[in-house]
Amino acid sequence: MKLYTFEIAPNPRRLKLFMQYKGIAIETETINIGEKEQFAESYKAINPSCTVPTLVLDDGSTLIDVISACLYLESVYPDKPLLGSSPLEQAQIVGWDHKIFVEGLTAVAEMLRNRGEFFQGRGLPGGAEVEQIPALIERGQKRLQAFFQVLEANLAERDYLVGDGISLADIDAFVLCDFAGWVKESIPEDCTQLQSWYQRVGKELGE
Ligand SMILES: N[C@@H](CCC(=O)N[C@@H](CS)C(=O)NCC(=O)O)C(=O)O
Known part of the structure; x- marks a missing residue:
């Protein structure tokens, strides 16, 4: 898995805090949206919406919304649940x-x-x-x-x-x-x- 993110921006931060609490560490590359790096062709090829975060799974699938990344990670890392227990x-x-x-x-x-x-x-x-x-x-x-x-x-x-x-x-x-x-x-x-x-x-x- 690889995470493309810019941790200080609010949506990436939601995912960061979710992973931090659960103790999840994933290879990460910073896409500095302050420098407009989200518009680079190389990133557009990964996420055509040009937004962060993007979680790329091992099979190449991409999750481009915080909620979908959190749902996926909660299934793979069920300890310290953050998405409810009923x-x-x-x-x-x-x-x-x-x-x-x-x-x-x-x-x-x-x-x-x-x-x-x-x-x-x-x-x-x-x-x-x-x-x-x-x-x-x-x-x-x-x-x-x-x-x-x-x-x-x-x-x-x-x-x-x-x-x-x-x-x-x-x-x-x-x-x-x-x-x-x-x-x-x-x-x-x-x-x-x-x-x-x-x-x-x-x-x-x-x-
Ligand atoms: N649907 C996305 C929204 C992501 C989003 O809007 N991210 C902002 C940063 S908080 C972004 O990438 N902005 C790029 C821009 O301003 O062009 C999610 O839930 O993660």
Whole structure:
């Protein structure tokens, strides 16, 4: 197996924390998206979407989404499960993963990508030419703030988003809280449950 990634970017970081917690080590090559290396022909041949991470399996199959890489790795490395231990938990974790990606990570990405020179003509990740739409900055901010409140409400009576222990859902939400800092947003002061969850989960992840 070989992993192509850029660990400080949010989606690669979700996978990094997942592997770190489970103690999985895979041959890794850095694709520096800050230097636009994802657009090199050699990488495009591996992942035509020009996004990171990409996990290439021994038979040459490629997994280009964090959730698919995590599902695969959880099957191959079942110790320290992060995708639930019952059908219900598994379903809830995948549900959170989807929600956090759409309502949280995408909200921050909208704020980040629709301003500034670096993302000009790159309103969406990957190779498609998409002009910036500044109105999306405000929409992203509102969406993120609303989502922080959703997380807060769900953590009011529980220590983790799903079940009794840490899961990919917590990793996704943890990465989201840090990614928000890229657009100068942070966990709101009134989200006290989310604040203490963030501290606890960070320690558990060794971050
Ligand atoms: N569907 C992918 C999304 C991956 C993604 O959007 N990665 C971003 C980094 S966080 C990227 O590669 N961006 C490339 C770009 O900005 O052109 C996943 O779930 O892993």
